[in-house]
Amino acid sequence: MTDSYDGPILEIESLSISFFTRLRDIPAVMDFSVKVMPGEAVGLVGESGCGKSTVALGVMRDLGKNGHIVGGSIKFKGQDLGAMSQDQLRSIRGSEIAMIYQEPMASLNPAMKVGKQLMEVPMIHRGSSEKEAHARALQVVKDVKLPDPKRILDAYPHQLSGGQQQRIVIAMALMAEPSLLILDEPTTALDVTVEASVVDLVKELGKKYGTSMLFISHNLGLVLETCDRICVMYSGEAVERGSITDVFDEMKHPYTQALFRSIPLPGADKNARPLRAIPGNFPLPHERPPGCNFGPRCDYFEAGRCDATEIPMTDVPGQDRHATRCLRFQEIDWHAPLGTDVQTTRSEPGDVVLKMDNLKKYYEVAANALFGKRGDTKVVKANETLSFEARESETLAIVGESGCGKSTFAKVLMGLETATDGQILLDNRNIESTSIQDRATQTIADVQMVFQNPFDTLNPSMGVGRQIIRALEVFGIGNSEGERRQRMLELLDLVKLPREFAERMPRQLSGGQKQRVGIARAFAGNARIVVADEPVSALDVSVQAAVTDLLMEIQREQKTTLLFISHDLSIVRYLSDRVLVMYLGHVVELGTTEQVFAPPYHPYTEALLSAVPIADTRVQKRHIVLEGDIPSAMDPPSGCPFQTRCRWKSRVPGHLCEQEVPPMRQMENGHQIKCHLSDRELAEMEPVIQIAAE
Amino acid sequence: MEPLSWFEIITRVLWQFIPVWIALIAVFVVSIRYKRRLGLYGKLFDSTIGMIGFALVMFWVFTGIFGAMDLIVTHDALSQVSGMKNEPPGTPLMRAEDGQYPYYLFGGDNLARDVFSRMIKGAWVVVQIAPLATIFAFMVGITLGLPAGFYGGRLDTFLSFLANLILAFPVILLFYLLVTPEIVATGIPNYMAVVLFIFPIVFIAVLLNSRYRTQPRIRTPLLIGVLGILGWLYLSLISESGSKVSVIPDFLDLFNVPGGILVVFVSVVFVNSPTVFRIVRGLALDIKTRDYVAAAQTRGEGAWYIMLWEILPNARGPLIVDLCLRIGYTTILLGTLGFFGLGLPPESPDWGTTINDGRRLLQIYLHPALVPALSLLSMVLGLNLLADGLREETLRD
Ligand SMILES: Nc1ncnc2c1ncn2[C@@H]1O[C@H](COP(=O)(O)OP(=O)(O)OP(=O)(O)O)[C@@H](O)[C@H]1O
Numbered sequence A: 001m002t003d004s005y006d007g008p009i010l011e012i013e014s015l016s017i018s019f020f021t022r023l024r025d026i027p028a029v030m031d032f033s034v035k036v037m038p039g040e041a042v043g044l045v046g047e048s049g050c051g052k053s054t055v056a057l058g059v060m061r062d063l064g065k066n067g068h069i070v071g072g073s074i075k076f077k078g079q080d081l082g083a084m085s086q087d088q089l090r091s092i093r094g095s096e097i098a099m100i101y102q103e104p105m106a107s108l109n110p111a112m113k114v115g116k117q118l119m120e121v122p123m124i125h126r127g128s129s130e131k132e133a134h135a136r137a138l139q140v141v142k143d144v145k146l147p148d149p150k151r152i153l154d155a156y157p158h159q160l161s162g163g164q165q166q167r168i169v170i171a172m173a174l175m176a177e178p179s180l181l182i183l184d185e186p187t188t189a190l191d192v193t194v195e196a197s198v199v200d201l202v203k204e205l206g207k208k209y210g211t212s213m214l215f216i217s218h219n220l221g222l223v224l225e226t227c228d229r230i231c232v233m234y235s236g237e238a239v240e241r242g243s244i245t246d247v248f249d250e251m252k253h254p255y256t257q258a259l260f261r262s263i264p265l266p267g268a269d270k271n272a273r274p275l276r277a278i279p280g281n282f283p284l285p286h287e288r289p290p291g292c293n294f295g296p297r298c299d300y301f302e303a304g305r306c307d308a309t310e311i312p313m314t315d316v317p318g319q320d321r322h323a324t325r326c327l328r329f330q331e332i333d334w335h336a337p338l339g340t341d342v343q344t345t346r347s348e349p350g351d352v353v354l355k356m357d358n359l360k361k362y363y364e365v366a367a368n369a370l371f372g373k374r375g376d377t378k379v380v381k382a383n384e385t386l387s388f389e390a391r392e393s394e395t396l397a398i399v400g401e402s403g404c405g406k407s408t409f410a411k412v413l414m415g416l417e418t419a420t421d422g423q424i425l426l427d428n429r430n431i432e433s434t435s436i437q438d439r440a441t442q443t444i445a446d447v448q449m450v451f452q453n454p455f456d457t458l459n460p461s462m463g464v465g466r467q468i469i470r471a472l473e474v475f476g477i478g479n480s481e482g483e484r485r486q487r488m489l490e491l492l493d494l495v496k497l498p499r500e501f502a503e504r505m506p507r508q509l510s511g512g513q514k515q516r517v518g519i520a521r522a523f524a525g526n527a528r529i530v531v532a533d534e535p536v537s538a539l540d541v542s543v544q545a546a547v548t549d550l551l552m553e554i555q556r557e558q559k560t561t562l563l564f565i566s567h568d569l570s571i572v573r574y575l576s577d578r579v580l581v582m583y584l585g586h587v588v589e590l591g592t593t594e595q596v597f598a599p600p601y602h603p604y605t606e607a608l609l610s611a612v613p614i615a616d617t618r619v620q621k622r623h624i625v626l627e628g629d630i631p632s633a634m635d636p637p638s639g640c641p642f643q644t645r646c647r648w649k650s651r652v653p654g655h656l657c658e659q660e661v662p663p664m665r666q667m668e669n670g671h672q673i674k675c676h677l678s679d680r681e682l683a684e685m686e687p688v689i690q691i692a693a694e
Numbered sequence B: 001m002e003p004l005s006w007f008e009i010i011t012r013v014l015w016q017f018i019p020v021w022i023a024l025i026a027v028f029v030v031s032i033r034y035k036r037r038l039g040l041y042g043k044l045f046d047s048t049i050g051m052i053g054f055a056l057v058m059f060w061v062f063t064g065i066f067g068a069m070d071l072i073v074t075h076d077a078l079s080q081v082s083g084m085k086n087e088p089p090g091t092p093l094m095r096a097e098d099g100q101y102p103y104y105l106f107g108g109d110n111l112a113r114d115v116f117s118r119m120i121k122g123a124w125v126v127v128q129i130a131p132l133a134t135i136f137a138f139m140v141g142i143t144l145g146l147p148a149g150f151y152g153g154r155l156d157t158f159l160s161f162l163a164n165l166i167l168a169f170p171v172i173l174l175f176y177l178l179v180t181p182e183i184v185a186t187g188i189p190n191y192m193a194v195v196l197f198i199f200p201i202v203f204i205a206v207l208l209n210s211r212y213r214t215q216p217r218i219r220t221p222l223l224i225g226v227l228g229i230l231g232w233l234y235l236s237l238i239s240e241s242g243s244k245v246s247v248i249p250d251f252l253d254l255f256n257v258p259g260g261i262l263v264v265f266v267s268v269v270f271v272n273s274p275t276v277f278r279i280v281r282g283l284a285l286d287i288k289t290r291d292y293v294a295a296a297q298t299r300g301e302g303a304w305y306i307m308l309w310e311i312l313p314n315a316r317g318p319l320i321v322d323l324c325l326r327i328g329y330t331t332i333l334l335g336t337l338g339f340f341g342l343g344l345p346p347e348s349p350d351w352g353t354t355i356n357d358g359r360r361l362l363q364i365y366l367h368p369a370l371v372p373a374l375s376l377l378s379m380v381l382g383l384n385l386l387a388d389g390l391r392e393e394t395l396r397d
């Protein structure tokens, strides 16, 4: 390879890729073009199934046996990859192009030590000696900022946390010093604060090594933070392409606009800037409409024009390499204000329905898996002194990263586990030690749950209608099969699904539709408290808005208390009345949404806010990167749970943070913070997110 | 009359099988026509391997059924015709009476019986017993495997230990023990049957109860009806006047299962259920972590409802595949049992027994053993191909 090459690193020209299956051909990617210049990072965004991964796999020539490139060309440093032999491809794949997948373990060999896996890369591709390879491995492990590189090299992948594994995968990709790095949703499996640090790392390394990047993501905020240019895909086509600022601030395609309108932005709440879901559904590859693919969902659709011919990519005049696939982009008034939807009145919280008082849940785990019964067991403190109240028709958000005890809390509340200590009062009745078998039907029907993973929430072998009817049966609603059927149909209406869906099987539904059925099931017994465990995090952005709105609408009508578990602070800010921040089983901050999102913060909340990627170029964030990973609940740090990662720790005199668990401090108006910092210090905190004046 | 040439034999055999061909073609035409609406079964018709396997299996199933209706057979499977002892395929009968088929298509065995007809009748025995016995083994494995996987803990440890213990037991020894007269006299096989055959009843009772628990008005009559019938069948099955287990009077005893078949059932269940147990346990361990199981728990469903209606249906793919494979093993096992002279009565036309009969003169007369051996081979092959096809199709989509 010529190192003096200075044209585009990757040049994809009207690429089309189809999968040939038994039933039909699936044109997954059509007429897709993109250019990646040296040192440039290009983001590829779009909804699930729009063909992002297929493009990446096409570049890697790894489409499986039924995928074929049916048109166009992929040039890497000016050479056509399609014209290369298998051998040439292999050597390029290993050393010039590297790919990082969503699931870190997919790229690591579980039976081989990390160091050995890293060293193999230069030894195979360059024939380096073992010593050189080792030195290089040590160097990259330092580069990806892993603590104690020597120990890491000597560890097996499963001994590392998810964030560390992903760093190793990145290190492995860097070992070969590739010119192009393809990242397919590299952080989706990670927690927000860990994600923030990995993204940071990727950005920094890109600069340091001058690597070009193709960054695939469904998260616009993340792309804004990492990339120079962006390419928006819809249903197999690129619909808009341009620099980040052009596309974010002067978008020229209705789909891009609709995407931005469907995600909550900071500084906007449900009344100021309501979310606008994109109507309709994503077309399946074989059911694409004639003409513009986005036509059926587009607000600006013009019959006879938009559906007449294939729409070409057109350059936007006067801007740098900004192109859009819309016929009407010059006619549309892009700054027209959003048509105001039905104004929703905020419902006032009523009486206290649920009260948690000093709730504790400890698990005993055998320290030694084989001979556990004898003696030494370890105690995992999954929930420590959880206290809060929730009122009727109030939305209380519970925020925290994986392992902070959110799910344990939900289990105790639902009665799947019983509390170790403390009280849960439902309408002033104690339920903390009544397990679900002993609860009255009414109590069970009152507290219900919406689950996270839409693909898992419905029994795949049972019809949709049947599953809802079963919930009605169990909750003792309706006297006959006919009455229950009627009620089930009404529930489908409630979640805005067509009644025909009653006869469908879950696999015939999209993720968003399944989640709606899950919501209908939860509300079957007129639930008064609904725990929603990350109900939209696994859904596409355009669907998220619709499901969130639905949940809130039902809540308003039925005066439900909604406990909304999430790690996505944008959506929390958008919909919740009060927020509770958890870390390692402790509540570290509790207050109204305004209180929590404005200083003074708990140091963890501050970091969490800074970690959330925000898809708005006007927003300025203070940059706070947390070191290290979340400690294991098996082995929590002494004193303050957050002390291992806290940047404020040094302000507290006398190592107090390492010795004593801080008390819950009452700030003004019921705002609570669990921290040793002095009032003065807290008062000095600056806001993390600021919107630049226009 | 002249003996038939090979070509004539083949044509005549194919002709005898006419009802089977018609049935096979009908099944295939209908299935391929509506394959998109037939779920997993329909998908089978997308895989060549699966179709071949299915065709082989259905060939023997139809042969068994039509054979039992005396359609394909040319002679009585038990009657001997003088002068036909060990005659080669295609030999004409010495003195064919009116209406009697004039040839022994596949020759005669050492008792001068028609090998062809015995093969057909044998198919019926195999097609009846192998699937039924395997299904019993599955019910036992499922009823124990689900709670082991779902509850885990000590129950799991205990049951897994038991399963391993049985798997470690030398199977042939077990068979011999089961048919030894002294052991039969103690009633051990009967007692084992008493235990094993209760599982399907428990299984069905729990299945129905958990489903209709919330509607007592439907549940109670349904349970009484179903359990009544099943209970009666169960008692008829295990009770045999004269043996150790004779619990109901003869006039209530619907049928008597010959002792040999009972032994076959007991051994098949004994040999297969530990493996089924392990598969089900593994699947249950995996599926119980799904959100829909959690959803069922949060609406207060009972453990058995979750096991039977939420977990089991979603484990069906691998289980169906395994069922096919296991019916194949059982067919071989039947052959093995027959080969040792165990299980079925000695004059039974089932393939294992006939292979054993033909074995002694194998070096001189090949055909009496070869025909059932090839039948066994093709049926097991068919089941394996079918399982492969199903596995491939369940993995897709
Ligand atoms: N091996 C395959 N066989 C058949 N169809 C496939 C195959 N792989 C992908 N597809 C189809 O191609 C289309 C594009 O899929 P792709 O995986 O590229 O989407 P994506 O944008 O990466 O989605 P996600 O955000 O979920 O990762 C989808 O409709 C998908 O169903």
Ligand code: SF4
Binding pocket: A253, A254, A255, A292, A293, A294, A295, A296, A298, A299, A300, A301, A302, A306, A311, A325, A326, A327, A328, A329
């Ligand atoms: S071409 Fe027409 S339908 Fe397509 S995005 Fe533009 S305005 Fe909408």
Ligand code: SF4
Binding pocket: A602, A603, A604, A640, A641, A642, A643, A644, A646, A647, A648, A649, A652, A657, A662, A674, A675, A676, A677
């Ligand atoms: S108590 Fe100390 S370590 Fe804990 S959050 Fe406050 S400053 Fe940080």
Ligand SMILES: [Mg+2]
Binding pocket: A052, A053, A054, A184
């Ligand atoms: Mg993808």
